[in-house]
Amino acid sequence: MESRHDLATSALETLPITVAIIDDDGEILLTNRSWREFGPGEQSDDHVGVDYLATTATGDDEYAREALTGIEAVLAGERKAFSMEYPCHSPDEKRWFLMRVNRFHRGDERLASLVHLEITERKLAEIAAAENARELRDERRALEHVLERVDGLVRNVTDAAVSAGTRAEIERDVCRRLVETDPYVLAWIGRVDVTNRRLSPREWASNENVPLEDDEIVLDADDTHPAVRALSEGGTQIIQNVASFDGAGRLWPTGAGEQFQSVAALPLTYGDVTYGVLVVFAGEPDVFDERELLVLESLSGTVATAMNALETRRMLTSETIVAVEVTIEDPSLFVTNLSNEFNAAIDYRGQTHARDGSPLVFLIVDRELTDDETDAIEHDREIAVLSDTEDSTVLEVSDPDGLITTLSEHGGIIRECTVSDGIADLAIELPDGRSARSVYDLLDQRYDRVELVSYHEREEPAQTPRGMTTRLESSLTDRQLTALRTAYYANYFEWPRDVTGEEVAASMDITRSTFHQHLRTAQRKLLDELFE
Incomplete structure (x- = not known):
């Protein structure tokens, strides 16, 4: 052993x-x-x-x-x-x-x-742990700095947006507050001119007093510009390093570009309405990381909300309306398709609502339609002939989710709509510029060719026909108002009459006596409003 x-x-x-x-x-x-x-x-x-x-x-x-x-x-x-x-x-x-x-x-x-x-493995683990701890300390210090900066920025921009009395004041103060915060060196807010399809910088600020070039951006031509992409795509657009951007010369005046290394463009959107675009420049590349963009997107939402509040207040305290005229060239538009099918001009006459609440639209064809033509009508909408003469035919058309419904949802009133030779001419009244921009953008997205012919605001008198119509409609029941409108649009009050009371009642799916009862009551209330 x-x-x-x-x-x-x-x-x-x-x-x-x-x-x-x-x-x-x-x-x-x-x-x-x-x-x-x-x-x-x-x-x-x-x-x-x-x-x-x-x-x-x-x-x-x-x-x-x-x-x-x-x-x-x-x-x-x-x-x-x-x-x-x-x-x-x-x-x-x-x-x-x-x-x-x-x-x-x-x-x-x-x-x-x-x-x-x-002890190599342990030592490497200790070194890695120490490095992680150092990175965490650095990250915490950076985060504390960012939070301090962000808190001040959010507070300043929010105060500027909420306390402003006009939209121009919001734009001016927001740009100024942004450039007072590192690392931003220039900011501008642009508005869209829907008539000329231009994006125009309205207010800007720079910490170096660099003037922004008094220029306009062509929406259809400058589609690489981040501000244009922000508007067209509805989301934030970033250039982290402008040195690699081919269109850098379109972002600022000649000779000032070396001061700007990265840029972010954010649409100012509230609901389905876009008020413009906010463009922010930084003096360093790769500034707009996920955290920075989260702050800017929140601020752009605050600015858009403040602009919406100002417009809403203006709507409630003024009688201003916006009149817009557009032309639409697109065979998919229902009235254009119907005009092409009948080879005739069509005019919009008015609208009412069916018993189930769905809209009914009245159209006048500029010639008499034959029975064969009316029998051959095949559309996803219900179409009925209310009356006809030697030179015209009145049609009643259901309009589920059609153009009329869409315009009504945006507060629009069609004053005129004429279709001939494949082109529809529309005259629309809208309650404010916000609704006008929203309606134009919707039409432009939905149809092939849309041209804005005119756009202007006007002040209505204190006592207006619109006010009288509102009071009358509030005093009538739905069936009384439908009976009055249907009779009027179907030329029931013409002499000789183009349509009988029985025919109008049938179109409303009620008896003749019920139709006359509704009509008489509506006429009396109309005369009360007119004479009293």
């Missing part, structure tokens, strides 16, 4: 750590296999008899000096143990080791064990 000494020696050989035993003079008495195999190449020298202290003293670095001092202190009895971590990098990899020195005795002889344990 092996002695305890032999067993310990055999076990020492199997350890995956480098171990050496030295005496109090620093001479190596014993090493294990890991010690002998450590180092580059094949190595069988056990270093027994080598003066380890002298070898360590030859190292010209702080770790060697620290190791020598610690080992000598242990051998001198000043310390029972000593440990230190040190790097031992090779050309191919980085390595770290832990050295431990422990004193022990064999009889009267003072000895020490030297153990070198590789």
Whole structure:
């Protein structure tokens, strides 16, 4: 059976750590296999008899000096143990080791064990953890700075938008507040001229007093401009580095471009209405990250909401209306399709509502239709002939989700609609500029060719026919109003009559007596409104 000494020696050989035993003079008495195999190449020298202290003293670095001092202190009895971590990098990899020195005795002889344990994995993990901690500290400091800046920016822009008395004041103050905040150096807000299809910068501000070029952007031609894309696509557009943007010369005046390195364009939208576009420039590239855009998009929403509130207040306190004339050339438009089918001009006469609440539209064809023509009508809308003469025919058409319904939903009133030779001419009245822009954009998206012929605002007198109509409609029941409108649009009041009361009643799906009862009551209320 092996002695305890032999067993310990055999076990020492199997350890995956480098171990050496030295005496109090620093001479190596014993090493294990890991010690002998450590180092580059094949190595069988056990270093027994080598003066380890002298070898360590030859190292010209702080770790060697620290190791020598610690080992000598242990051998001198000043310390029972000593440990230190040190790097031992090779050309191919980085390595770290832990050295431990422990004193022990064999009889009267003072000895020490030297153990070198590789701790590279732990050291790399510690370095990574320290790096992550540093990055987190830097990120936290940056976030605190951003939050402080953002809080001030949001408060300032919100105050400017909410406290302004006019839209121009909102635009001017918002641009000024933006450029007072790093890293923004210029901001402008543009409005769309729907008549000329131009985007015009209305207000701007710059921290270097750089004037924005008094120019207009052609919406149909400058489709690469971020402001145009923001309007057409309805979302934020970014250029993180303008040096790589081909159309950089269209973003600012000649000679000022070196001050601007990145740009963001945001549509000012409230619901389905777009008031314009906000364009913000920064003096550094790659400024508009996800966090920055979240703040700007929130601010653009605040600005659009404030503009909407101003327009709503103006609508409630003024009698201004917007008159718009447009032409539409698109065979898919129902009245255009019907005009082409009959080879005749068609005029819009008016509208009412059926019993189920769906809109009914009255159209006049400029010639008498034959029975064969009316029988051959095939459309997804219900079409009925109310009356006809030698030179005209009155049609009643259901209009589910059609043009008339769409315009009504935006507060529009069709004053005139004439269709001939494949072109529809419309004259529309709308309550405000917001509704006018929304209606034009809707028509432009829905139909092939839409041309804005005229656009102007006018003040109505305090007492207007519109007000009288509103009061009358509020005093009539739905059936009384439908009976009055249907009779009027069907030429029931002409002499001689183009249509009988029985025919009008049939179109309303009521009896003749019920029709006359509704009509008489509506006529009396109409005369009351007129004379009283």
